[in-house]
Amino acid sequence: MLFFRSEERIAEWCKSRGLDPRPVVRMDQLWHLAVTWYGSRLEAESRRPAPGEMRGIFEGLGLEGDFWDPTTDTFG
Amino acid sequence: MDIDTRVKVALYRAIADSGNVPTAEEVGDRVRASSATVRECYRRLRARRLLWLEADDATIRMAPPFSAVPTQHQVTVDGITYFANCAWDALGIPAALHRPGTVLSRCEQSLEPLRLRVGNDGPEACSWLFHCLVPAAKWWQDLVFT
Numbered sequence: 001m002l003f004f005r006s007e008e009r010i011a012e013w014c015k016s017r018g019l020d021p022r023p024v025v026r027m028d029q030l031w032h033l034a035v036t037w038y039g040s041r042l043e044a045e046s047r048r049p050a051p052g053e054m055r056g057i058f059e060g061l062g063l064e065g066d067f068w069d070p071t072t073d074t075f076g
Numbered sequence: 077m078d079i080d081t082r083v084k085v086a087l088y089r090a091i092a093d094s095g096n097v098p099t100a101e102e103v104g105d106r107v108r109a110s111s112a113t114v115r116e117c118y119r120r121l122r123a124r125r126l127l128w129l130e131a132d133d134a135t136i137r138m139a140p141p142f143s144a145v146p147t148q149h150q151v152t153v154d155g156i157t158y159f160a161n162c163a164w165d166a167l168g169i170p171a172a173l174h175r176p177g178t179v180l181s182r183c184e185q186s187l188e189p190l191r192l193r194v195g196n197d198g199p200e201a202c203s204w205l206f207h208c209l210v211p212a213a214k215w216w217q218d219l220v221f222t
Binding site: 001002003004005006007009010012013019021022024025026027028029030031033034035037038039041042043044046047048054058066067068069070071 | 089125126140172183184186188194205
């Protein structure tokens with residue numbers, strides 16, 4: 001999860017590694033994600049969004065498709 | 077408040093106060109529990125995806141958005157310097173602390189420095205982008221790589 005100056009720099013970075021570029025996220029979208037994930041992290045009742053909630057959060061920001069779908073997560 | 081929650085709150089408050097991840101003993105002092113009990117809590121918090129532990133299953137590597145080790149994403153809030161795990165977490169630190177801050181990072185391709193001021197309502201206007209290689213379904217399979 002990295003910062004890039006532009007889509008051109010992302011394309012260069014991916015090409016040099018033989019990777020396909022992924023969807024990009026604007027800074028205002030990233031701020032929304034940061035607040036949603038961490039806005040209550042120092043509080044007792046804080047928790048990480050559940051997979052279904054995550055999908056809704058992403059969709060609300062226009063981040064859709066399989067790449068942003070965590071519901072197939074079987075980790076742990 | 078159960079012991080896991082007490083440990084989580086004590087851990088995060090200690091990080092917020094200093095910028096450093098405390099030892100299990102220091103957290104134990106705050107919650108009046110042994111370091112062994114604190115480490116048991118860490119493992120349960122990891123299972124809830126609130127912490128990422130090193131391979132020893134005891135040492136904190138990430139208490140998202142905070143990193144226990146130096147990274148390329150440095151965030152200063154109220155004169156305290158924190159390290160973030162990734163670009164997302166770099167914005168997550170001012171969001172978690174509810175305080176304005178400054179993010180220092182870089183473009184991963186050109187290495188151009190990024191200096192981004194973040195207010196209580198979000199970052200200043202900025203055309204830089206965030207890119208993640210790993211699909212959301214696989215983020216926690218290897219959070220360090222993600």
